Amino acid sequence: MTNSPASLLNWSLTPGITMPSVSLRHVSKRFGPVVAIDDASVAVAQGQVHALLGENGAGKTSLMNVLAGVYRADEGEVSLDGQVVQIRSPSDAKRLGIGMVHQEQRLVTRFTAPQNVALGHREPRFLTLQRYFRRLAAWLSERYRLAIDPDSPIWTLPIGRRQRVELVKLLHHGATIIILDEPTANLAPTEVDTFFHAIRRLAAEGRTVVLITHKLDEVMRYADCVTVMRAGRVVSTFGAAEISRQELVRLMMGELAGGAVSAAPGSGGAERAVLEVSGLTLGDLHVADCLAGVDLSVKGGEAVAIAGVSGNGQTHLAEAITGHLAGYSGRITVDGHDVASLSARRVARLGVAYVPENRREVGLVLSQSVALNLALRRYAQPPFSRRGWVDHGAIRASAERLIREYRIQTPSPDTPVGHLSGGSQQRVIVARELDGQPKLIVADNFTRGLDPPSTLQFQQALFAHRDRGAAVVWITGEVGDALLCDRIAVMRRGRIVTVLGRAEADPERIGLLMSGETRNEE
Amino acid sequence: MRNEATPLIPHSSPLIPHGLVWFGVLVGALVVFGAFVVSLGQDPLAAMLAIAGGAFGTAQGLNRTVARATPLLLLSAGLLVAFRARFWNIGLNGAMFMGAVTASGIGLYHPDGPGWLILPLMLVGAVLVGALWALVPGVLRVAFGAPEIIVSLMLNYVAARITDFLSISYWKDPGGRGFPGTALLAQDFWLPRLGETNVHLGLLFGSLAMLGVAVLLGRTVWGLEISFVGQSLGTARHLGVNVSRTILMVAAISGGLAGLAGASEVAGLNHRLESGITQDLGYTAILVASLGLLRPAGAALCSFLVAGLLVGGDQLQIRFGLPSALSGVMLWALLYGLINAQALSRGQGGRGKGSSVEHPLPLSPFPLPPPRSGHGP
Numbered sequence: 001m002t003n004s005p006a007s008l009l010n011w012s013l014t015p016g017i018t019m020p021s022v023s024l025r026h027v028s029k030r031f032g033p034v035v036a037i038d039d040a041s042v043a044v045a046q047g048q049v050h051a052l053l054g055e056n057g058a059g060k061t062s063l064m065n066v067l068a069g070v071y072r073a074d075e076g077e078v079s080l081d082g083q084v085v086q087i088r089s090p091s092d093a094k095r096l097g098i099g100m101v102h103q104e105q106r107l108v109t110r111f112t113a114p115q116n117v118a119l120g121h122r123e124p125r126f127l128t129l130q131r132y133f134r135r136l137a138a139w140l141s142e143r144y145r146l147a148i149d150p151d152s153p154i155w156t157l158p159i160g161r162r163q164r165v166e167l168v169k170l171l172h173h174g175a176t177i178i179i180l181d182e183p184t185a186n187l188a189p190t191e192v193d194t195f196f197h198a199i200r201r202l203a204a205e206g207r208t209v210v211l212i213t214h215k216l217d218e219v220m221r222y223a224d225c226v227t228v229m230r231a232g233r234v235v236s237t238f239g240a241a242e243i244s245r246q247e248l249v250r251l252m253m254g255e256l257a258g259g260a261v262s263a264a265p266g267s268g269g270a271e272r273a274v275l276e277v278s279g280l281t282l283g284d285l286h287v288a289d290c291l292a293g294v295d296l297s298v299k300g301g302e303a304v305a306i307a308g309v310s311g312n313g314q315t316h317l318a319e320a321i322t323g324h325l326a327g328y329s330g331r332i333t334v335d336g337h338d339v340a341s342l343s344a345r346r347v348a349r350l351g352v353a354y355v356p357e358n359r360r361e362v363g364l365v366l367s368q369s370v371a372l373n374l375a376l377r378r379y380a381q382p383p384f385s386r387r388g389w390v391d392h393g394a395i396r397a398s399a400e401r402l403i404r405e406y407r408i409q410t411p412s413p414d415t416p417v418g419h420l421s422g423g424s425q426q427r428v429i430v431a432r433e434l435d436g437q438p439k440l441i442v443a444d445n446f447t448r449g450l451d452p453p454s455t456l457q458f459q460q461a462l463f464a465h466r467d468r469g470a471a472v473v474w475i476t477g478e479v480g481d482a483l484l485c486d487r488i489a490v491m492r493r494g495r496i497v498t499v500l501g502r503a504e505a506d507p508e509r510i511g512l513l514m515s516g517e518t519r520n521e522e
Numbered sequence: 523m524r525n526e527a528t529p530l531i532p533h534s535s536p537l538i539p540h541g542l543v544w545f546g547v548l549v550g551a552l553v554v555f556g557a558f559v560v561s562l563g564q565d566p567l568a569a570m571l572a573i574a575g576g577a578f579g580t581a582q583g584l585n586r587t588v589a590r591a592t593p594l595l596l597l598s599a600g601l602l603v604a605f606r607a608r609f610w611n612i613g614l615n616g617a618m619f620m621g622a623v624t625a626s627g628i629g630l631y632h633p634d635g636p637g638w639l640i641l642p643l644m645l646v647g648a649v650l651v652g653a654l655w656a657l658v659p660g661v662l663r664v665a666f667g668a669p670e671i672i673v674s675l676m677l678n679y680v681a682a683r684i685t686d687f688l689s690i691s692y693w694k695d696p697g698g699r700g701f702p703g704t705a706l707l708a709q710d711f712w713l714p715r716l717g718e719t720n721v722h723l724g725l726l727f728g729s730l731a732m733l734g735v736a737v738l739l740g741r742t743v744w745g746l747e748i749s750f751v752g753q754s755l756g757t758a759r760h761l762g763v764n765v766s767r768t769i770l771m772v773a774a775i776s777g778g779l780a781g782l783a784g785a786s787e788v789a790g791l792n793h794r795l796e797s798g799i800t801q802d803l804g805y806t807a808i809l810v811a812s813l814g815l816l817r818p819a820g821a822a823l824c825s826f827l828v829a830g831l832l833v834g835g836d837q838l839q840i841r842f843g844l845p846s847a848l849s850g851v852m853l854w855a856l857l858y859g860l861i862n863a864q865a866l867s868r869g870q871g872g873r874g875k876g877s878s879v880e881h882p883l884p885l886s887p888f889p890l891p892p893p894r895s896g897h898g899p
Contacts, residue, residue, distance in 0.1 A: 324760065343762050344760070344761075344762045345761070345762035348762075356760065361756040361757075362756045362757050362759070362760035363757065363760070364754065364757060365749070365750055365753050365754040365757050365758075366753070366754065367753045367754075368749065368750075368753065372746070376757070376761060377761070379743065379746055379761075380743050385743045388742050388743045388744060389741055389742055389743070390741055390742060390743055390745070390746060392741075
């Protein structure tokens with residue numbers, strides 16, 4: 001049996017062999033002005049499934065990208081089994097036995113699974129690949145219950161299966177430290193269990209597994225250890241058995257900074273609904289990021305929080321309301337107008353302000369001036385332009401006012417907005433959207449990435465609009481933010497799970513609802 | 523790496539100021555040119571002075587320079603619009619050929635028609651055909667994502683062969699012996715000239731086109747949308763700009779102006795269609811627009827400078843016995859330097875991944891590798 005896959009790969013690691021335990025010390029990584037990782041230290045023991053828990057943007061993936069050689073850390077060191085190592089590239093990482101299954105897969109989609117596995121690998125050199133791989137596939141499905149179709153090109157496989165190919169590829173390349181980035185995001189619930197069975201088995205054989213996730217359930221059920229990250233920092237590391245879910249929620253979401261804006265409850269109620277959403281459905285209902293029959297009604301003078309972990313349909317909801325998304329079923333009306341028949345520009349003219357989540361990509365024209373960017377939403381309307389002619393004077397005048405009012409740090413209104421810091425760029429967008437007299441404001445995580453004083457200022461501005469009579473939809477992953485609003489709609493897997501009044505909401509309950517801990521709620 | 527504690531606005535822009543880039547590139551190109559002249563055993567300074575004198579120093583030189591600058595004005599005006607939207611239309615030479623073909627065809631088939639009717643028809647026809655010619659890469663890009671650089675470039679050869687074919691077959695001048703060209707157009711169809719010079723009405727068209735483009739880009743909503751499409755496609759879509767329509771419009775404008783350039787060469791200067799009538803000015807215009815930093819005033823100025831260089835280059839041969847192609851060395855050294863300066867200014871500044879401060883104006887259509895991520899100076 002010299003040619004059996006097991007012997008070729010030496011997969012059954014004998015327990016006696018020492019496996020490297022991973023330790024990252026004081027790692028920092030900045031992207032220009034954005035601090036992705038801030039002095040993070042983590043130690044992972046061999047043979048364990050170690051969860052890295054945190055919200056989107058907490059720095060989990062960036063930290064693991066440092067380990068996998070995708071990023072080079074600005075500061076800090078990585079050691080394996082006590083030895084400091086230099087990981088300068090993914091091939092360095094591969095040589096050291098580190099492999100990462102990225103969220104977006106890096107397979108050649110026209111190739112079959114065996115061809116992908118063989119890419120960048122020398123062995124087996126003399127065997128016919130197909131025959132070898134059939135044996136490997138059979139052996140894999142027997143040992144790990146990871147069945148793989150050896151004949152179909154990757155693009156015909158569902159995402160979950162592609163991920164499996166990626167994992168097998170890593171193992172085939174000899175990875176002993178395996179990093180999984182949100183591996184269950186694309187798996188059906190039934191597949192999750194199978195998948196983790198394989199992962200546990202790999203760990204039991206002596207491999208080290210790092211599991212990047214924001215799902216509490218996975219942590220509690222499948223991980224040995226958990227490290228919580230927030231805002232680029234490591235909060236703490238615990239054994240999975242020694243910490244409660246509630247405590248994890250609290251650590252993950254951050255201190256409840258509710259006191260910052262002492263927003264009095266809105267006076268709304270008397271007025272009619274500005275926004276009506278009924279039966280909004282969109283996309284594949286098995287994917288978390290769908291919309292599955294959302295009903296929502298927001299009155300003038302009322303602020304409603306859409307609380308949820310990012311990637312549960314909130315952004316699609318925001319895009320649908322603001323006219324950036326078509327092809328949904330259900331009905332959305334703003335101020336009595338059916339949004340489905342209107343372009344995004346028309347919806348904006350109804351008085352809908354929108355701070356998009358992916359504002360870096362779609363909110364600014366970086367090489368244009370701050371002034372023009374401050375006018376971007378309304379550049380085609382008076383006073384900024386008339387009959388197709390642009391009034392640069394009006395744009396500049398309005399910009400000077402906004403720069404003063406919102407204390408945007410820029411040398412001049414004519415500076416290209418790309419030269420400003422990330423925070424200032426965000427202030428440009430938020431200032432632009434909150435300016436004027438919008439009837440409805442859809443703010444998608446609009447204070448993310450802002451420092452506390454700016455956050456406070458913009459939250460105050462938001463609630464000032466509500467007090468003026470605007471309807472506010474605030475999409476947020478922060479429980480503390482949600483609690484400032486008049487009503488809190490918790491959204492998960494494309495559904496509004498619960499709507500709570502401000503009085504009946506407590507942070508813990510919202511946190512549990514967001515992360516899918518049902519506790520008799522459904 | 524910038525210190526986090528310093529003000530977040532960099533005091534010096536991460537891009538070298540445009541004027542400085544230009545000056546540096548010019549000096550570099552002169553040095554390269556001078557090196558060539560020295561290697562051929564001549565005095566570089568005298569050669570440069572001869573070029574300048576030949577282009578601008580004499581009435582006849584000036585006359586030829588202005589005539590040469592006329593199509594460059596039209597072509598580069600169209601290019602400004604297309605390049606601002608990052609529609610890399612390299613096919614102006616082809617559109618210019620097709621404009622020339624259209625204008626001369628209309629003229630040749632109505633030799634007795636009244637000038638007041640046929641001449642405008644020739645011009646309008648040339649604009650339309652040029653626009654349609656440029657719409658081919660535009661439509662393919664919008665519909666299928668086909669790279670317009672390749673499509674438009676290849677169409678140049680098609681247009682050149684169409685011109686060759688017509689000028690040696692159906693439209694060949696019966697009295698022209700072996701010369702590949704049509705007969706002269708009726709004099710009624712010639713564009714009026716300024717006195718005894720070669721300066722014709724096309725100069726007015728070119729100036730108006732450049733002025734129109736300046737107004738379009740600087741003062742209109744539509745000009746803003748063109749730059750949004752060019753500088754941030756995601757934002758343009760988000761704002762509801764009709765990206766496809768914008769691309770088709772810039773394609774049509776650049777092609778239409780190139781067609782007009784072809785017609786104005788036929789009706790204003792050559793008075794006949796002949797093989798190679800564009801003198802590859804459609805490519806030279808790319809240089810002109812880039813050297814003019816994609817600004818109307820810059821492109822207008824560079825139209826005359828580059829035309830002067832082309833015209834004055836003859837002096838190298840006449841006075842020094844040097845190949846006149848040497849002025850081409852200077853031209854393309856300029857472009858080469860400019861592209862490299864652009865690459866350098868993009869790469870500098872220590873901005874890591876995620877920073878996508880594009881050059882405010884894309885200087886050239888030539889794809890550059892993205893700046894190395896992460897490890898700036």
